[in-house]
Amino acid sequence: MSDVTAPTDDIQKVTQREVCSQLGGSDHRPVILNVNRDIKLNPHRLPLTWNYKKADWEKFQEIANGLTKNIHSP
Structure with missing residues (x-):
């Protein structure tokens, strides 16, 4: 995990x-x-949205596994 x-x-x-x-x-x-709370927000910026139904989850898993295969935990 x-x-x-x-x-x-x-x-x-x-x-x-x-x-x-x-x-x-x-x-x-x-x-x-630590999060810097002194940030200026843009009130005109539209919130980001994602359509998870269109995601290629097999490709995501392949990329995620490739990026993390060499991570060793102590």
């Missing part, structure tokens, strides 16, 4: 991530996300 933090481009610009040391006997490491 993996824990994933995947912000969108606009959120990534105002966040910082820190992976901390392992906790006790757990095989997970806590992740601290």
Whole structure:
């Protein structure tokens, strides 16, 4: 099992991530996300929407597996 933090481009610009040391006997490491709340919002920007029914989930799984196959957890 993996824990994933995947912000969108606009959120990534105002966040910082820190992976901390392992906790006790757990095989997970806590992740601290800091979000800069002093951002200016564009009130005229339309909200993003996605049509999940049109997604090619097999292709998504193939790409995701390829991108994460070399990730080793401690």
